[in-house]
Amino acid sequence: MSGSMYDRIIRIDCSRKSSSVWDVPDDLKPWIGGMGYGTKILSDEVNPAADALSPDNKVVLTVGPLTGTTAPLHAQSCIVTKSPLSGTILNCYAGGFLGAEIKYCGIDGVILEGAFSDWQVLIIDNDRVSFEPAGPVMGMGTEETENWIKEKYGSDYRTMSIGRAGEKLVRMAAVFSETRTFGRGGAGAVFGSKKIKAVAFRGTLGAELADTDEFKRIVKENMAVIGEACNQEFNLIAMFSRFGTGAGMGLIQSRGALATRNSRFGSFDHAEAISGQTYEKDFYTRWVSCYGCPVHCGRVHKFSTFDGGKTWARGPEYETMYSLGSQLCNGSPDVLAEANRLTEVYGVDSLTIGVTISFAFECAEKGLLSDDELSLEFGDPASILGLLRKIGEREGIGDILAEGPGLAAEHIGGGAKDFAMQVKNSGFAAWMPRRMVGTGLAFATSNRGACHKRAPIGAEITGQVDMLSYENKAQMVKKNQDVVNAVFTLISCRFHEFMTAHEVYPEYIRAASGIGMDLEEFYALGERIWNLEKIFNLKAGLGRNDDILPRRCFTDPVQGQNSEGSVLDYDRWQRMLSEYYSLRGWDDNGIPGRDKLVSLGIAEYGGGL
Amino acid sequence: MRLEINAEKCTECGRCAASCSLEKTGRINPLFSRISVVRRWPEVPELNVCRFEDCIGQPCIDSCPFDAIQVTNGTVLINNDACRGCRKCIPVCPYSAIRMDENNRLAFKCDLCGGTPACVPECVTGALGFGEVR
Numbered sequence: 001m002s003g004s005m006y007d008r009i010i011r012i013d014c015s016r017k018s019s020s021v022w023d024v025p026d027d028l029k030p031w032i033g034g035m036g037y038g039t040k041i042l043s044d045e046v047n048p049a050a051d052a053l054s055p056d057n058k059v060v061l062t063v064g065p066l067t068g069t070t071a072p073l074h075a076q077s078c079i080v081t082k083s084p085l086s087g088t089i090l091n092c093y094a095g096g097f098l099g100a101e102i103k104y105c106g107i108d109g110v111i112l113e114g115a116f117s118d119w120q121v122l123i124i125d126n127d128r129v130s131f132e133p134a135g136p137v138m139g140m141g142t143e144e145t146e147n148w149i150k151e152k153y154g155s156d157y158r159t160m161s162i163g164r165a166g167e168k169l170v171r172m173a174a175v176f177s178e179t180r181t182f183g184r185g186g187a188g189a190v191f192g193s194k195k196i197k198a199v200a201f202r203g204t205l206g207a208e209l210a211d212t213d214e215f216k217r218i219v220k221e222n223m224a225v226i227g228e229a230c231n232q233e234f235n236l237i238a239m240f241s242r243f244g245t246g247a248g249m250g251l252i253q254s255r256g257a258l259a260t261r262n263s264r265f266g267s268f269d270h271a272e273a274i275s276g277q278t279y280e281k282d283f284y285t286r287w288v289s290c291y292g293c294p295v296h297c298g299r300v301h302k303f304s305t306f307d308g309g310k311t312w313a314r315g316p317e318y319e320t321m322y323s324l325g326s327q328l329c330n331g332s333p334d335v336l337a338e339a340n341r342l343t344e345v346y347g348v349d350s351l352t353i354g355v356t357i358s359f360a361f362e363c364a365e366k367g368l369l370s371d372d373e374l375s376l377e378f379g380d381p382a383s384i385l386g387l388l389r390k391i392g393e394r395e396g397i398g399d400i401l402a403e404g405p406g407l408a409a410e411h412i413g414g415g416a417k418d419f420a421m422q423v424k425n426s427g428f429a430a431w432m433p434r435r436m437v438g439t440g441l442a443f444a445t446s447n448r449g450a451c452h453k454r455a456p457i458g459a460e461i462t463g464q465v466d467m468l469s470y471e472n473k474a475q476m477v478k479k480n481q482d483v484v485n486a487v488f489t490l491i492s493c494r495f496h497e498f499m500t501a502h503e504v505y506p507e508y509i510r511a512a513s514g515i516g517m518d519l520e521e522f523y524a525l526g527e528r529i530w531n532l533e534k535i536f537n538l539k540a541g542l543g544r545n546d547d548i549l550p551r552r553c554f555t556d557p558v559q560g561q562n563s564e565g566s567v568l569d570y571d572r573w574q575r576m577l578s579e580y581y582s583l584r585g586w587d588d589n590g591i592p593g594r595d596k597l598v599s600l601g602i603a604e605y606g607g608g609l
Numbered sequence: 610m611r612l613e614i615n616a617e618k619c620t621e622c623g624r625c626a627a628s629c630s631l632e633k634t635g636r637i638n639p640l641f642s643r644i645s646v647v648r649r650w651p652e653v654p655e656l657n658v659c660r661f662e663d664c665i666g667q668p669c670i671d672s673c674p675f676d677a678i679q680v681t682n683g684t685v686l687i688n689n690d691a692c693r694g695c696r697k698c699i700p701v702c703p704y705s706a707i708r709m710d711e712n713n714r715l716a717f718k719c720d721l722c723g724g725t726p727a728c729v730p731e732c733v734t735g736a737l738g739f740g741e742v743r
Contacts, residue, residue, distance in 0.1 A: 068637060068638075069627070069637055070624065070627045070628055070631060070637060070731075072624075097623075104638045104640070203638065204638070204640060205636075205638065206630065206634065206636025206637050206638035206640075206641060207636060207637040207638065208635070208636050208637075212631070212635065216631075223731075223733075227733060230733070284651065286620075286650070286651060286653070287620045287734070288620050288621055288650075289620040289621055289622035289623075290622070291622065291623055291627075292622055292623060292624050292627055293622050294622065294624070294733040296620040296622065296734070298620075300650050300651045301651070302651050311651065312650060312651030314650075
């Protein structure tokens with residue numbers, strides 16, 4: 001045991017219905033934990049060309065050295081797997097209380113291999129795994145599934161589960177954990193392909209620290225910095241703390257960057273009606289936190305219009321206010337809340353499904369798609385909720401759309417791919433590349449497709465840098481990607497890095513798990529992970545042509561207030577992409593050079609590129 | 610001294626329980642904590658911790674056959690030397706504030722950390738406070 005890391009990972013062989021404890025080898029430990037562990041393990045053990053929904057794929061679920069400790073904003077756990085949506089290596093995250101409970105089991109993670117022959121619920125007590133038939137919960141929504149587990153096995157279990165979409169291998173299916181979501185990239189479908197309906201954890205061990213006094217000192221200082229941020233009037237985190245993640249709606253609208261009507265407009269007339277401030281004002285609201293988090297950006301509301309007999313729901317979060325709100329011209333907070341709740345019932349990524357629905361609505365406008373029951377009109381509640389259900393069920397046109405917006409567009413044809421707002425088949429997160437050029441480059445070059453977690457969003461949306469400029473954006477994006485990948489070895493919430501000096505991370509690692517590294521080594525770790533992911537993707541068959549935004553971004557000026565008719569210039573864009581590759585030490589096709597891989601210490605992975 | 614509990618302000622982050630277990634056991638797991646937070650969405654959570662002088666009748670004291678629970682300097686405390694682990698105090702506590710350490714077979718509860726509770730400064734929303742007896 002190394003301080004807060006247990007150096008043990010449970011391997012579950014689904015095909016043989018057996019489990020064993022794997023001692024973490026010494027060469028894995030410098031990858032710190034979280035995304036570092038996941039990326040290295042998947043790269044070592046899964047053929048990048050494997051079908052993501054075959055037993056050859058694996059799911060690596062990890063925690064990090066700060067998980068389950070008193071370090072604030074470190075609630076998340078991490079899944080790394082091959083994505084059935086994007087065909088890339090995938091990392092995705094869920095907050096809540098799951099990560100801490102995994103840590104209390106005395107393990108650093110779980111590897112799920114192979115596939116069961118019939119559906120299972122996995123019950124994990126410390127390092128003991130039992131396999132329970134999933135019959136009674138098949139077809140249930142995620143919350144219902146998790147409640148069943150808690151009733152049957154004990155309320156102190158922390159759970160993760162899939163809904164019907166995961167069961168039916170919908171490529172945007174997510175894994176849920178008590179309303180928090182491993183959202184992007186279709187991890188829920190990978191669970192479904194392995195016939196895993198749910199996993200529950202209960203741990204009776206405790207997180208320990210390499211240097212408890214030093215750790216307490218760092219936490220105290222970190223908490224003071226965060227507390228100060230939360231008390232400032234014009235601080236993003238303070239706004240999230242007061243009004244949830246939907247607090248920034250007005251700012252984004254004022255910058256003409258609120259994607260609306262399938263990304264044709266940059267502002268939405270009813271933005272205020274679906275903002276965090278409105279939910280806080282018009283509905284019963286309780287502030288809720290993930291494990292150990294003083295920011296409490298989570299919201300539990302009571303609704304009455306569309307609640308299917310329930311009286312409350314979690315969320316929606318900002319990204320959902322865009323994807324199932326403005327993007328669909330849905331200005332009703334009740335319809336949005338119900339759509340958000342349905343994503344939990346079916347177990348789907350609210351981002352990609354919203355983008356897929358908006359794509360389908362535009363297809364219908366252009367006569368490329370129709371449905372017997374639904375009008376498929378923007379803003380129509382029946383079409384929004386109905387199509388969400390059909391995708392979740394793979395029913396009718398939902399079956400094609402369940403493949404993801406890019407693949408569905410190829411199937412539909414007629415130029416539909418030009419306006420499918422996706423990269424690598426993964427739906428756009430809530431930002432407009434035409435209005436935020438660096439964020440666009442981040443969407444295009446992300447190793448998991450259209451990802452907002454490693455983009456210069458804050459700098460561009462607040463005007464700290466010129467949002468329309470192409471200058472220095474390649475550098476900003478590269479730096480951002482490397483830093484965030486490093487931080488995701490600790491599985492810090494993205495909001496943590498907004499408020500924390502980077503020098504604190506190596507201090508945290510030393511005090512928690514006892515591993516010494518300086519800040520430059522920490523950044524290099526992030527770059528190492530980025531390159532290892534890139535190698536996986538190249539071997540999976542992706543290339544420069546996949547690092548591209550949909551045609552709309554280069555041809556259709558953004559309409560609406562404050563959007564300035566912005567459109568991207570294709571040639572300047574391609575030059576920026578080449579600049580980005582060059583900064584990364586990659587050739588013009590995006591293939592890492594040998595020198596770069598040697599300097600990062602991962603030359604052995606570069607064979608066969 | 611008394612703990613002031615304001616459950617409406619609690620966001621269920623559990624920093625109180627994490628810091629309590631670290632302070633008391635050197636390890637972090639809410640199972641080892643003297644305070645626990647029970648989610649009841651959409652309603653306010655239960656905060657289970659000893660209410661000391663605010664507890665009417667303090668039934669734990671009389672429930673102990675070994676006189677292990679006593680008021681010392683105004684604070685209800687369990688004397689580990691006298692506790693036999695009989696568990697009689699656990700069900701009588703109206704606040705579910707007494708738990709069992711299965712390793713040493715002794716009951717445990719909040720002791721206000723001797724006057725400077727580790728949990729209170731961790732609560733950023735003011736759900737937990739510490740003050741004089743009314």
